[in-house]
Amino acid sequence: MWAGFGLRLDLARPPPQRDVKQEQETGVRITVLASMRNEGPFIVEWVCWYRMLGFTDIVVVTNNCTDHSPQLLDALQAAGWLHHIRHDIAPGQRITRAKLAAARDHKAVRRANWLMVCDVDEFLVIHRGNGMIADLIDLGPEPAYLGMSINWRVFGTSNRRAFEDRPVHRQFLYACAKDETKSRFIKSIYRMAKYFGGIGEHTPRRFGFEKAGKVWGEPGMIWVNSAGHKVARWAPRDRYMTVMPLGGVTHEVAQINHYQLRSEESFSLKKGTLSPVGLENRYREVYFEAANAGQEVDTSAFRYSARFDALYVAAMALPDVARLHALCCADHVKAIVEKAGGRAEDDPRYAAFLQTAAEMAKGAADFPAAPQDQSNP
Numbered sequence: 001m002w003a004g005f006g007l008r009l010d011l012a013r014p015p016p017q018r019d020v021k022q023e024q025e026t027g028v029r030i031t032v033l034a035s036m037r038n039e040g041p042f043i044v045e046w047v048c049w050y051r052m053l054g055f056t057d058i059v060v061v062t063n064n065c066t067d068h069s070p071q072l073l074d075a076l077q078a079a080g081w082l083h084h085i086r087h088d089i090a091p092g093q094r095i096t097r098a099k100l101a102a103a104r105d106h107k108a109v110r111r112a113n114w115l116m117v118c119d120v121d122e123f124l125v126i127h128r129g130n131g132m133i134a135d136l137i138d139l140g141p142e143p144a145y146l147g148m149s150i151n152w153r154v155f156g157t158s159n160r161r162a163f164e165d166r167p168v169h170r171q172f173l174y175a176c177a178k179d180e181t182k183s184r185f186i187k188s189i190y191r192m193a194k195y196f197g198g199i200g201e202h203t204p205r206r207f208g209f210e211k212a213g214k215v216w217g218e219p220g221m222i223w224v225n226s227a228g229h230k231v232a233r234w235a236p237r238d239r240y241m242t243v244m245p246l247g248g249v250t251h252e253v254a255q256i257n258h259y260q261l262r263s264e265e266s267f268s269l270k271k272g273t274l275s276p277v278g279l280e281n282r283y284r285e286v287y288f289e290a291a292n293a294g295q296e297v298d299t300s301a302f303r304y305s306a307r308f309d310a311l312y313v314a315a316m317a318l319p320d321v322a323r324l325h326a327l328c329c330a331d332h333v334k335a336i337v338e339k340a341g342g343r344a345e346d347d348p349r350y351a352a353f354l355q356t357a358a359e360m361a362k363g364a365a366d367f368p369a370a371p372q373d374q375s376n377p
Contacts, residue, residue, distance in 0.1 A: 028139045030189075031057040031112035033199070035099040038269075038335070039120045040069035040328025042262075044321065045167050046120045047082055048311045052304060053124060054133040055116075057108040058082035061099040063089045067331035072324040079318040083108050100199045109193060113139075116189035117201060123169055123257040124150065124187075125300045136226065136254050137189060143220060147190030147236070149203060150226045151244055153255045153300075154182045156292035163265040163336060165329050165353075167308070169301040172259050176294035178251050184243040187256050190236075200240040207236040226254040257301055260291040265336045323360035329353045 032050045036043070043060075050058055060082055062070050073084040087102040089095045100117065103109050114137060118124070129135030138144055155172045164171065176182050188203045190196075197206030207214075214221050216235050223231045227250045234241045261267045270283040316322045330353035334344035344350040 028113045029056045029108075029111055030114045030116075030133055030137075031055065031059060031108050032116045032118060033059045033061070033100065033103055033109060034118060034120055035061050035063075035096045036069065036120050037063055037095075038065050038067045038069060038331075040067045040072055041163075041165060041325070041332045042120050042168060043069060043072055043076075043328070044312065044315050044325055045169070046123070047076060048308060048315050049123055049169070049304075051081065052307050052311050053126070053131075057112065059085065059103055059106055059108050061085045061087050061103050063087055063095060063099055067335075068324050068327040072321065072328055075318065075320045075324055076315075079321070081315070081318070096201060100201075104193075104199060112193055114189055114191055115193040115199075116187065117199060118187045118256065119201075121168070121259045121262065122152075122187060123259070123301060124254065125153075125257050125303075126254045127300065128253050131303055143191060145222050145224045145228075145230075146192065146207075146220065147188050147203070147223050148226060148228075149186040149188045149223065149231065149241065149244060150254050150256050151178075151183055151249055151251055152185040152187070152258045153178070153251060153298060154180075154185075154291055154294065155257060155259045155261075155298070156294050157261050157264055157267070160262075161264045163263050163332060163349075167312075168259050168262060169257065172262065173297050173299060174294045175257075175296050175298040176291075177296055178249070181243075182290065183251070184246075184249050185258075186241065186244050196236065198240070202242040203236065203240050205236050205238060205240050225250050227252055255300070257298070261288065266332070269332075269335055269339060323357045326353045326357040326360060330357065 032055045034046070047058055058081065060073055062073065062084065063086075070084070070086060073082065076082050077084045083106060085099075085103055085106060087099050089098055109115060116124075124133075126132065126136045137148060154176045156174055156176075158172045158174045160171055186202055190204060192207075192212060193199070193204070195208045195212045196204035197208065198204060209215060216222075223234065223236065225231055225244060225248045229248065229250075231241075231245060231248050233245050267283075267288060272281070273283060316325065330344075330350055333347055333350045333353065337344045337347050337350070
């Protein structure tokens with residue numbers, strides 16, 4: 001199991017307290033919200049990433065999972081690292097929109113000064129300053145804008161066929177060009193979430209101007225790109241914005257590293273399944289080829305290596321997290337092999353992950369339970 005560059009997981013180490021430095025210094029709560037299903041092997045990395053950036057709250061909504069990811073998320077929740085909402089979806093319903101709607105009334109969403117919605121394969125990278133969220137958005141008492149949209153940088157497989165238990169942001173380095181159509185897609189971070197009638201995957205919509213006592217275009221009531229420039233020809237009224245208008249695309253200050261495919265094996269699990277957003281069959285060869293066409297090397301995520309490594313090791317030292325992570329990896333390998341018509345027992349990775357989980361369980365039994373973090377109201 002990956003534990004950083006030569007770093008050993010220390011199961012006896014007590015769990016770290018919730019990182020409230022950002023909130024203590026500014027009084028600002030910044031929440032990231034994600035919808036997930038069967039994403040177990042990738043959860044710890046993603047959670048560490050957004051804690052590292054300075055987000056004060058993480059909310060994850062799951063549905064109908066068949067792997068150990070709900071248990072892993074519960075373990076992280078018990079340690080005070082995130083909030084986990086289970087929201088199973090009946091067949092035929094649009095999954096992502098229903099799950100985001102289910103999160104609207106959660107305290108970490110309702111009380112957030114800033115809210116960002118993104119997926120487990122999307123990593124915010126900030127080029128300005130120290131690369132923290134405070135280096136990107138206006139955390140002052142009267143921000144100059146209501147929301148900010150940040151452009152994607154789409155990464156392909158980087159010729160990696162097999163799934164490996166290593167950080168995604170260090171395996172996949174080849175990205176699509178910044179001037180390609182895919183690079184116009186966006187994710188957003190915004191204020192006053194409770195006044196929006198819809199939380200979307202890319203932007204919110206139906207802002208209640210009358211209820212909020214606001215007028216579009218007045219101070220603080222504009223939308224900007226990640227460079228702080230006003231976005232033209234869009235306001236958060238009846239429609240979502242999914243791509244940045246021409247002339248507003250920028251990756252200079254920040255970008256969303258979208259690891260859209262990961263390895264060929266991991267992508268194989270999506271083939272033939274319906275998109276959770278629109279319930280259409282979009283995971284076809286043309287989808288794969290478009291995302292895998294990038295030839296530009298982008299190592300921008302590597303700027304965070306030292307900070308990430310330390311936090312990842314701390315996360316894996318939390319009670320039961322390492323064991324459940326290993327079981328999620330075993331689940332992922334099993335799904336890959338069985339979809340290809342094989343037997344999981346014939347893949348040495350499956351047995352190795354199960355053995356690791358068993359060793360983690362034995363190691364945890366050798367130490368008394370560490371006190372849990374109760375500082376996350």
